[in-house]
Amino acid sequence: MTSVAPVPRLVEQFERGLDAPICLTWELTYACNLACVHCLSSSGKRDPRELTTQQCKDIIDELERMQVFYVNIGGGEPTVRPDFWELVDYATAHHVGVKFSTNGVRITREVAERLAASDYVDVQISLDGATAEVNDAVRGQGSFAMAIRALENLAEAGFSDAKISVVVTRHNVDQLDEFGALAARYGAMLRITRLRPSGRGADVWDELHPTAEQQVQLYDWLVAKGDRVLTGDSFFHLSGLGEPGALAGLNLCGAGRVVCLIDPVGDVYACPFAIHDRFLAGNILSDSGFDNVWKNAPLFRELREPQSAGACSSCGHYDSCRGGCMAAKFFTGLPLDGPDPECVEGYGAPALARERVKPKPSVDHSRRGPVMLKLLTKPPVRLCNESPV
Amino acid sequence: MRGLLIVSAPAAAFDPDLRWRLHHQVAVRPEPFGALLYHFGTRKLTFLKNRTIVEVVNSLSDHPDARSACRAAGIDDAQQAPYLHALGVLAQSKMLVTGEA
Numbered sequence: 001m002t003s004v005a006p007v008p009r010l011v012e013q014f015e016r017g018l019d020a021p022i023c024l025t026w027e028l029t030y031a032c033n034l035a036c037v038h039c040l041s042s043s044g045k046r047d048p049r050e051l052t053t054q055q056c057k058d059i060i061d062e063l064e065r066m067q068v069f070y071v072n073i074g075g076g077e078p079t080v081r082p083d084f085w086e087l088v089d090y091a092t093a094h095h096v097g098v099k100f101s102t103n104g105v106r107i108t109r110e111v112a113e114r115l116a117a118s119d120y121v122d123v124q125i126s127l128d129g130a131t132a133e134v135n136d137a138v139r140g141q142g143s144f145a146m147a148i149r150a151l152e153n154l155a156e157a158g159f160s161d162a163k164i165s166v167v168v169t170r171h172n173v174d175q176l177d178e179f180g181a182l183a184a185r186y187g188a189m190l191r192i193t194r195l196r197p198s199g200r201g202a203d204v205w206d207e208l209h210p211t212a213e214q215q216v217q218l219y220d221w222l223v224a225k226g227d228r229v230l231t232g233d234s235f236f237h238l239s240g241l242g243e244p245g246a247l248a249g250l251n252l253c254g255a256g257r258v259v260c261l262i263d264p265v266g267d268v269y270a271c272p273f274a275i276h277d278r279f280l281a282g283n284i285l286s287d288s289g290f291d292n293v294w295k296n297a298p299l300f301r302e303l304r305e306p307q308s309a310g311a312c313s314s315c316g317h318y319d320s321c322r323g324g325c326m327a328a329k330f331f332t333g334l335p336l337d338g339p340d341p342e343c344v345e346g347y348g349a350p351a352l353a354r355e356r357v358k359p360k361p362s363v364d365h366s367r368r369g370p371v372m373l374k375l376l377t378k379p380p381v382r383l384c385n386e387s388p389v
Numbered sequence: 390m391r392g393l394l395i396v397s398a399p400a401a402a403f404d405p406d407l408r409w410r411l412h413h414q415v416a417v418r419p420e421p422f423g424a425l426l427y428h429f430g431t432r433k434l435t436f437l438k439n440r441t442i443v444e445v446v447n448s449l450s451d452h453p454d455a456r457s458a459c460r461a462a463g464i465d466d467a468q469q470a471p472y473l474h475a476l477g478v479l480a481q482s483k484m485l486v487t488g489e490a
Contacts, residue, residue: 010422010436010438013420013421013422018420019421020418022425022434067416067418069418069427069429069434070423070427095416095429097427097429097432099432118412119429119430120429120440122432191464284446314475
């Protein structure tokens with residue numbers, strides 16, 4: 001027999017980084033019709049430096065060359081970009097599959113029919129409560145009805161396996177079965193992910209993140225029913241609650257190794273939950289393209305080096321949770337080489353109780369209410385000072 | 390020997406004496422450890438965990454049957470079981486299909 005060269009475990013391979021990401025999130029715009037209290041990207045207003053259609057297409061060409069099989073498009077609300085469908089068509093024509101997250105605002109019957117006709121587009125409707133009451137408290141008045149209308153339109157058009165994407169909070173963790181029933185009603189799949197203290201999430205995390213008891217409840221639910229639920233490998237910080245391998249997925253922080261984020265202005269961050277200068281690897285426009293940033297950014301090279309277990313090195317669960325989520329630690333003001341704020345051994349709670357400084361956001365596109373125009377109190381010196389015409 | 394794939398689905402009956410090929414919607418991305426396989430239709434991602442299985446998968450359509458593809462990659466008949474199992478799992482997830490290209 002030809003000797004098969006010994007290969008390290010896959011997880012170790014992934015920790016050293018791949019030649020291209022497996023899972024790439026691309027926030028197309030910071031503009032959003034909603035203002036969810038936990039928005040990861042602090043979205044609201046469009047950034048004037050947003051990538052142009054041509055710049056986006058150039059990035060898609062590069063992703064095709066790198067064989068990035070699909071991108072997760074989000075925002076903001078990506079469908080409010082006027083060139084959104086053009087970019088989706090361009091990507092799928094160039095062998096880059098698209099999965100996009102939306103609050104449903106533009107998923108009309110007509111759009112649903114178009115989506116149902118494509119093999120290469122996947123839709124994820126965000127919903128953070130199985131009832132309007134729970135959902136709208138987080139995502140805003142009317143957002144539940146809007147999401148349900150989108151799901152109805154997709155189901156009627158024959159789009160199968162749309163995803164209902166839920167961020168698990170203290171208020172909806174008891175509704176997991178109801179979410180499952182909703183998904184079944186619309187021929188959809190349930191996807192649940194972890195609430196991160198990123199973006200505006202930093203302001204509400206203390207009140208919204210599941211309690212320690214709820215974390216156990218969530219873990220038990222995932223072990224019992226998780227085989228038909230997608231999680232985006234989101235809950236690896238809980239894997240210490242049971243046998244290794246009981247939770248599906250790689251149970252690894254993929255930031256800068258197999259995962260990254262491209263933001264609306266072409267900045268590349270280590271992961272979708274880490275929009276902050278600390279995790280900014282570079283910019284596609286000013287650093288000679290995405291391939292170069294992915295392969296050579298000093299931040300990414302650093303993340304692909306062996307990481308120190310720090311305060312967690314003596315914990316028996318370190319091999320399963322690997323210290324948890326870097327972004328969750330950073331945005332709650334905990335040291336990166338210590339326990340996750342939701343550590344299942346309970347080491348997060350005393351760390352949170354100690355004095356800590358939460359980092360200031362370095363990017364924020366939130367809307368702050370209407371900006372009032374001021375009328376001049378004196379007549380203008382020249383007409384064009386007041387009127388552009 | 391550890392599994393060659395990361396998926397753990399039980400392999401259905403896989404006939405190694407047939408000609409197999411990659412589904413036309415499947416793309417293979419080489420990686421230092423082996424390769425990533427992505428099916429654009431089912432949106433399933435699979436990892437091939439060594440380079441020999443990658444060689445077998447890539448050359449399937451050049452051979453009249455899966456066994457010959459394995460032999461050509463240097464795997465003699467006595468060592469083929471884990472490779473045929475891996476191919477069976479790939480066939481079950483529609484990454485591989487039978488017949489001419």
